[in-house]
Amino acid sequence: MPGTERRKRILRRVLFFVVAVPAVLVVLAIVLLDGFKVLTPRLPAPRPIGKTIVLLPQDGFRPEDPGWHWDRAGRDWFHHTSQGTTIMPYDWLVALEQPEVRVLRTPGLFLDPVFMSRFGFLPGAKDPHLNPGGKLPIGWAIARNFADPTADPNQPDAYNARPYNAVGLTCAACHTGRVTYQQPGGEEVEVLIEGGSAVINLRALQDALGRAVLYTLYVPGRFESFAGRVLGVKHAREARRRLRAQLTSWFDEAVAAQRRDDQRYVNQLESGFARTDALSLIGNRVFGPIAPGNVVAAVAPVNFPPIWGTSWFDWVQYNASIRMVMARNIGEALGVGARTNVQAGDPRLLQSSVNVRDLHLLEDQLGGPQPYRGLLAPRWEDAVKSAGFPELKPDLVQEGRALYETYCLKCHGPSVDELKQDLSSKETEPKYWTKLEGPPPFDKRFLKLPLSDLARIGTDPAQAADFASRFAVVPDPFPSDTRQALGELNPRQVGGGGPSQPLPATAGAGPTPGSPPATITVSAARGLRIITEVIRERAFQAAKLTPEERADWDRFRDHRAGLPDQAIIRANLKYKARPLDGVWATPPYLHNGSVPSLDALLSPVAARPGQFPIGTTEYDPDLVGYKLHGGDPNGFLLDTTRSGNYNTGHEFRDLTLLELEMFQGSGITDLGSNLTPDRRWARLLGLSAEDYAKLTEEQRRDKRRELSKQAIESPNATFFGVIGPGLDEHERKAIIEYVKSL
Numbered sequence: 001m002p003g004t005e006r007r008k009r010i011l012r013r014v015l016f017f018v019v020a021v022p023a024v025l026v027v028l029a030i031v032l033l034d035g036f037k038v039l040t041p042r043l044p045a046p047r048p049i050g051k052t053i054v055l056l057p058q059d060g061f062r063p064e065d066p067g068w069h070w071d072r073a074g075r076d077w078f079h080h081t082s083q084g085t086t087i088m089p090y091d092w093l094v095a096l097e098q099p100e101v102r103v104l105r106t107p108g109l110f111l112d113p114v115f116m117s118r119f120g121f122l123p124g125a126k127d128p129h130l131n132p133g134g135k136l137p138i139g140w141a142i143a144r145n146f147a148d149p150t151a152d153p154n155q156p157d158a159y160n161a162r163p164y165n166a167v168g169l170t171c172a173a174c175h176t177g178r179v180t181y182q183q184p185g186g187e188e189v190e191v192l193i194e195g196g197s198a199v200i201n202l203r204a205l206q207d208a209l210g211r212a213v214l215y216t217l218y219v220p221g222r223f224e225s226f227a228g229r230v231l232g233v234k235h236a237r238e239a240r241r242r243l244r245a246q247l248t249s250w251f252d253e254a255v256a257a258q259r260r261d262d263q264r265y266v267n268q269l270e271s272g273f274a275r276t277d278a279l280s281l282i283g284n285r286v287f288g289p290i291a292p293g294n295v296v297a298a299v300a301p302v303n304f305p306p307i308w309g310t311s312w313f314d315w316v317q318y319n320a321s322i323r324m325v326m327a328r329n330i331g332e333a334l335g336v337g338a339r340t341n342v343q344a345g346d347p348r349l350l351q352s353s354v355n356v357r358d359l360h361l362l363e364d365q366l367g368g369p370q371p372y373r374g375l376l377a378p379r380w381e382d383a384v385k386s387a388g389f390p391e392l393k394p395d396l397v398q399e400g401r402a403l404y405e406t407y408c409l410k411c412h413g414p415s416v417d418e419l420k421q422d423l424s425s426k427e428t429e430p431k432y433w434t435k436l437e438g439p440p441p442f443d444k445r446f447l448k449l450p451l452s453d454l455a456r457i458g459t460d461p462a463q464a465a466d467f468a469s470r471f472a473v474v475p476d477p478f479p480s481d482t483r484q485a486l487g488e489l490n491p492r493q494v495g496g497g498g499p500s501q502p503l504p505a506t507a508g509a510g511p512t513p514g515s516p517p518a519t520i521t522v523s524a525a526r527g528l529r530i531i532t533e534v535i536r537e538r539a540f541q542a543a544k545l546t547p548e549e550r551a552d553w554d555r556f557r558d559h560r561a562g563l564p565d566q567a568i569i570r571a572n573l574k575y576k577a578r579p580l581d582g583v584w585a586t587p588p589y590l591h592n593g594s595v596p597s598l599d600a601l602l603s604p605v606a607a608r609p610g611q612f613p614i615g616t617t618e619y620d621p622d623l624v625g626y627k628l629h630g631g632d633p634n635g636f637l638l639d640t641t642r643s644g645n646y647n648t649g650h651e652f653r654d655l656t657l658l659e660l661e662m663f664q665g666s667g668i669t670d671l672g673s674n675l676t677p678d679r680r681w682a683r684l685l686g687l688s689a690e691d692y693a694k695l696t697e698e699q700r701r702d703k704r705r706e707l708s709k710q711a712i713e714s715p716n717a718t719f720f721g722v723i724g725p726g727l728d729e730h731e732r733k734a735i736i737e738y739v740k741s742l
Contacts, residue, residue, distance in 0.1 A: 042204075042634045043118040043119065043201075043204060043208075043634055044118055044615050044616075044632040044634050044635045045118075045632055045634065046114045046115065046117055046118050047117055047180075051187070051188075051189050051190065052122075052189070052190045052191075052192055053189055053190070053191050053192065053386045053387050054075070054192045054194065055191055055192065055193055055194075055378040055379075055382050055383060055386065055387075055585070056070055056194060056376075056378070056382075069365050070194065070365075070375060072125075074365065075194060076124075076125050076127055076130060076131070077130065077365075078171070078172055078194075078362065078365055079124055079125070079130075079131075079138045079139060079141075079170075079172045079176070080124060080127065080130035080131045080136060080138075080140065080141045080142070080170065080172075081130070081141055081170060081358050081361070081362060082141035082142060082143040082166075082168065082170055082355055082358060083141070083168070083169075083170050083171070083329075083332075083333040083336075083338060083354065083355050083358065083359055083362070084143055084146075084168075084333055084338045084352070084353040084354045084355035084356075084358075085141075085143065085166075085168030085169055085170070085333055085336050085337035085338045085353075086143060086146055086148070086166035086167070086168045086337050086338075086339065086353070087166070087167055087168050087169070087209065087337055088159075088166070088167065088209075088213075088250055089159065089164045089165060089166060089167070090142050090165045090166060090167040091165065091230050092226075092230060092247070092250075093110065093111060093167050094109070094111055094135050094229075095109075095226050095229035095230045096109065096110040096111075096209075096212050096213070096216065096226065097109060097110060097212060097215070097216065097222065097225070097226070098110055098112070098115055098208075098212065099208050099211035099212040099214075099215050100215075101215065101219055106225070110208075110209075110212055111135050111136065111137070113137070116137045119200055119201050119204055119205045119208070120198060120199045120200035120201055120273055120274075120615070121137035121138065121139065121140075121173070121200060122137055122138045122176065122178060122192065123137060123138070124136045124137050124138045124140065130142070136167065137173075138172050138173070138176050139169055139170055139171070139172040139173025139174070139175075139176060139198070139200075140167060140168070140169060140170070140173065141167070141168060141169070141170040142165055142166070142167055143165070143166040143167070143168060143353070143355070144165050145163045145164075145165070146163055146164055146165065146166035146353060147163045147353065148160035148339050148353065149339055149340065149341040149348050149351035149352060149353060150289075150339045150340070150341050150343075155249065157242060157245040157246060157249065158246065158249040159246035159247065159249050159250045160249075168336065168337045168338075169336045169337060170362075171307070171332075171362055173198065173200065173336070174198045174200065174276070174304045174336075175195055175196065175197070175198060175304060175305075175306070175307045176192065176193070176194060176195070176196060176198055177192070177193035177195075177196020177197045177198060177199070177306070177585060177586060178190055178191060178192050178193060178196070178198075178199060178617055179191050179193070179585065179587075179617050179618075179619035179626075180617045180618050180619060181383075181387055181388070181389065181618075181619045181621070182618070183387070183388040184388065185388070189387050189388070190617075191383060191386075191387050191585075191619075193306075193378050193582075193585045193586075194375060194378075195306055195307045195308045195366065195375045195377075196306050196378070196582075196585055196586055197274060197303055197304045197305065197306055197586045197587075198274065198304045199273050199274045199614075199615065199617055200273065200274070200304075201271075201272060201273045201615070201636065202271070202276055203267065203270065203271060203272075203276075209254075210251070210254050210255075210258065213247060213250065213251045213254070214251065216247065217244070217247060217248060217251060223244060223247075226247075227240045227243055227244075230243060231243060257288075260288065260292065260295060261284070261295065263292070264292070264295040264296065264297060265297045266284065266295060266296070266297050266298050267297075267298065268297055268299065269297070269298065269299045269301065269642060269643075269644050269645070270636065271298070271301035272301075272614050272615065272636030272638060273614045273615035273635070273636050274303055274304060274588060274593055274614050274615075275301040275302060275303050275304070275592065275593045275614070276298075276301055276302070276304070277298035277299065277300050277301045277302065277463075277644075278302060278317075278332075278335060279300070279317070279321075279463065279466070279467050279524075280296055280297070280298040280299070280300060280466060280467075280470075281298055281335050282331050282332070282334055282335035282528070283296065283470060283472065283524050283527075283528070284296065284298070285334055285335055285337075286331075286334050286335075286340065286342065286527070286528065286531055287342070287472040287473070287474065287524075287527060289342055289343065290342050290343070290344070290472070290473055290474060290475065290519070291472075291473045291519075293473065294472045294473055296466070296470060299462055299466065299643065299644045300460075300462035300463040300465075300466045300467075300592070300644050301592055301593070301644060301645075302318055302463055302591050302592055302593070303586075303588060303589075303590070303591060303592060303593035305318070305586075306377070306582060306583075306585075306586045307366060307375070308366075308374075308375045308376055308377045308581070308582060309371075309372075309376075309377070309447070309578075309579065309581070310366070310367075311325060311363055311366050311367025311368075311374060311555060312367060312371040312446050312447050313446060313447050313449055313578070314434050314446040314447060314448050314449060315449060315576060316328050318463055318464075318575055318576065318591040319463055319464040319467060319571075319572045319573075319574065319575055319576070320449065320451055320570075320572050320574060320575070320576040321467060321525065321569060321570055321571060321572055322568075322569050323557065323567060323568055323569070323570075324554065324557055324559060324568050324569075325363055325554065325555040325557065326356070326359065326360070326363075326532070326536050326553065326554055326555075327528075327529065327532040327533070327536070327568060327569060329359040329362075329363060330354050330356065330359065330532040330535050330536060331528055331532055333354045333355070333359065334352075334354065334531075334532075338352060338353050338354045338355075339352065339353045340352040340353070340354070340531065340535065342474070342475060342531070343475070344475030344476070344518065344519055345475075349475060350531065350534045350535065350538075352535045352538075354535050354539070356535065356536060356539035356540075356543075356553075357539070357543060360552075360553045363555060367555065371419075371420075371423060371445075371447070372416060372419075372420060376416075376581075376582075377416075377581040377582025377585075377742075378582050378585045379582075380392060380584060380740040380741060383585075389621055390621050390622075392737060392740060392741055393737055396733065396734050396737040396738075397734075397737050397738050397740075397741050398738075399734040399737075399738075400733075400734035400735045400736070400737045400738030400739070401738045403727075403731055403734055403735050403738070404735055404738050404739070407652070407723075407724045407735070408580070408735070410450070411450050411452065411577035412577050412578070412579060412580045413432055413447075413577075413579050414432070415581070415742050416579070416581050416742070419432055419433075419447070419579070423445060430445060432447060432448055433445040433446065433447060433448060434446045434447075434448055437556065437557060437558040438558045438560075441547075441548055441551040441552070441556055442551065442556055442557070442558045443556075444556040446557075447579070449576040449577060449578055450576070450577050451572065451574040451575070451576050451577075452574060452575055452576075452577065453573070453574055453718075454573055454574065454575070455718055455720055456718055456721075456723075457575055457649050457650060457721065457723070458648050458649030458650065458651065458720045458721015458722070459575060459590050459591060459592070459646070459648060459649035459650055459721070460590070460591075460592050460594065460643070460644060460645065460646035460647075460648065460649070461573075462592075462643060462644045463575075463591060463592065464571075464572060464573050464574065464575060465573065467524060467525070467571050468571035468572070468573055470523070470524035471521055471522065471523055471524065472521070472522060472523075472524055472527045473519050473520070473521050474519060474520060474521075474522055474527050474530065474531075475518070475519055476518045476519055476520040523571060524571070525565060525569045525570055525571045526565055526569075528569055529565055529568050529569045532569075533568075540553065575591060579742075580739050580742050581742045582742070583598070583739060583742070584598070584624050584739060584740045587619075587624070587625040587626050588614060588625065588626065588638075589601045589625070590647065590649070590650060592644065592645060592646070593614065593638070594638065594640050594645050594646060594647035595608055595625075595647050596609060596612045596625045596626055596628060597620065597623040597624055597625025597626070598623065598624040598625060598736050598739065599622075599623040599624065599625070599732055599733075599736060600623070600625070601650060602652055602727055602732045602735060602736070603652070603727075603732065604651060604652065604653035604726065605647060605648050605649075605651050605653075605721070608640070608647050609628060609640075609647075610639075610640050610641060610647075611637055611638065611639050611640065612628050612637070612638055613628065613632070613635050613636065613637055613638070614626075614635070614636050614637075614638050615632065615635035615636050616632070616635065622733075623736075624736050624739075624740065648721050649720075649721035650721065650723060651721045651722045651723065651724075652722075652723065652724040652725065652726055652727045653722060653725070653726045654701075654704055654705055654708045654725050654726040655707075655708040655711055655712070655719060655722065655725075657677060657680055657681060657684075659711075659719060660684055660707060660708070660711060661680065661684065663711045663714075663717055663719075664684065678692060678693070681700070681704070684707060685703050685704075685707065705725045705726065706725075708725040708726075709724070709725045712724060712725065
């Protein structure tokens with residue numbers, strides 16, 4: 001036995017020098033070559049995947065709601081239907097190992113559910129076509145026979161030289177929420193929220209994928225294992241050579257994109273979990289390949305928004321920048337990996353992989369045929385029944401309703417039941433809904449969402465300001481093509497009329513041979529409109545849609561020819577306020593996710609956490625948000641002192657003495673005077689010093705608060721970010737209790 005143990009020790013040492021040392025040297029060489037960062041990614045510790053409960057307002061398919069498809073089969077279809085995006089070939093992803101170097105132990109597969117949970121992804125269900133073997137997480141989808149219009153025809157060994165089965169992200173990746181709740185009995189349950197705000201980290205995922213491919217190419221033995229899983233144990237040497245060349249081409253493309261981003265400081269502000277700078281990254285993906293100057297820093301991250309009801313909003317995006325549903329969805333697909341050729345002079349200009357047909361079907365499943373006949377917000381009462389959440393307190397709900405109507409109703413509107421009643425009213429014009437878009441089939445109403453100026457609402461301005469100030473260089477060798485798609489060349493109808501004049505299959509002849517490709521500089525809003533409109537119009541023509549079908553695919557938005565840019569995509573220096581149904585299930589709060597709970601949101605800015613961890617999903621039903629204690633050291637800590645992360649605005653606090661004096665005009669002439677604060681308060685309140693002195697502290701607070709309320713509500717005043725007087729703890733709890741019931 002001693003001899004056997006000695007031989008084992010010797011063997012381990014030999015293996016260490018044969019395997020580990022070369023691997024370390026390879027990794028060091030890669031670092032020196034400025035490739036991907038190769039340290040093991042810092043990710044939160046894996047959490048055990050336990051009991052999961054799905055919250056849906058309707059439990060199962062209801063025949064009386066034919067537009068509702070959120071039974072198990074419908075949910076699986078939504079989770080795994082492709083938008084035409086790609087990350088890499090599907091066969092590669094399922095064969096890829098985790099980005100770790102281990103001695104005497106093989107790393108697990110990248111798609112291992114526990115490993116994917118560290119990025120925030122949830123396990124997907126098995127489906128023989130959508131998700132064979134259940135290997136893909138929720139929000140990942142297979143695009144079969146994916147043809148990449150950006151493939152270089154001069155690179156026959158490139159991974160995208162021929163059509164392949166691609167895997168990419170779809171709507172559910174960013175719009176499936178979850179919270180974990182410790183029940184009073186001690187059991188922890190995970191609550192899955194369809195259409196909610198995902199708690200995923202896309203940047204960490206991108207880095208880990210790059211590292212995983214790097215290790216596969218350069219760590220000894222790793223590629224051979226990968227090739228065996230992709231090609232089979234017995235495969236030809238030529239097939240293995242071709243696979244390595246294809247994998248190398250994927251990695252080279254990823255490294256080039258990474259270096260381009262690094263040169264433009266794209267990732268200087270980390271989004272972390274639950275957030276991404278959607279508009280900037282869409283613009284970078286669409287315009288970045290055209291010119292380096294088109295790439296901008298992603299410094300305006302936003303929280304992944306819930307998507308119930310959004311099909312019927314008059315405008316979408318936090319800055320209310322997009323009106324046409326199809327334009328939004330095409331732009332979103334471009335942002336998460338759909339390929340579009342944007343090279344001036346290329347005969348494939350603006351050919352795209354976006355799956356417009358399935359975008360239409362996905363939107364139909366979300367919105368349904370009428371408002372509130374598609375996906376609805378989760379209800380607190382369902383969480384009480386199925387997950388053991390605390391029951392609502394009826395008296396507190398009623399008290400909160402009165403406070404909500406005083407402070408919140410003007411912007412966020414009434415309950416869903418009241419919105420339904422308003423929509424169905426036959427006697428009066430609906431208060432909360434738009435006028436009819438036009439004649440049939442445009443005779444639909446959409447929910448009007450109030451807008452707040454940046455100075456009024458006071459929240460971080462980066463998302464709205466960056467989009468409004470962004471410009472891009474775009475190709476311009478196809479004036480006829482573009483103007484036809486935008487309805488600027490002739491009076492034909494693009495969205496509701498027809499039949500429209502066919503667009504050419506490609507962009508046209510391009511520039512004169514020998515001349516440089518023509519380009520123009522446009523605003524980001526116009527550039528995005530040009531590209532999404534051409535992709536949309538070509539897909540509509542390829543599908544040979546009738547005028548009625550065009551209207552259906554556009555979700556009955558008036559999209560006739562000649563509409564100005566402002567009717568499709570605009571750059572607003574405002575933020576919109578949406579209804580609060582289901583808001584209890586969508587922390588963190590504000591558009592940039594800079595406030596961890598509703599209680600903090602209703603508190604003065606000074607009382608909000610300056611830093612807190614994002615990535616945890618442990619839910620606090622009293623504060624209504626994620627718990628702040630016990631954050632993982634490898635998680636993401638959001639610092640609200642950085643631009644883009646500011647937690648200012650949407651503030652309830654009493655105005656200061658000086659603010660009220662300046663508002664009334666009495667403070668300017670008293671600079672340098674010797675009046676005491678009590679004398680100044682007495683003057684503001686119209687009281688003598690003696691009468692003010694007789695007031696109790698509670699009476700003084702009430703009078704100051706009423707004065708603040710009057711000033712804040714004055715139509716001619718703006719107190720940056722202050723939207724209401726201060727709320728005490730009981731008032732905050734009452735408003736929160738009512739909001740839970742929405």
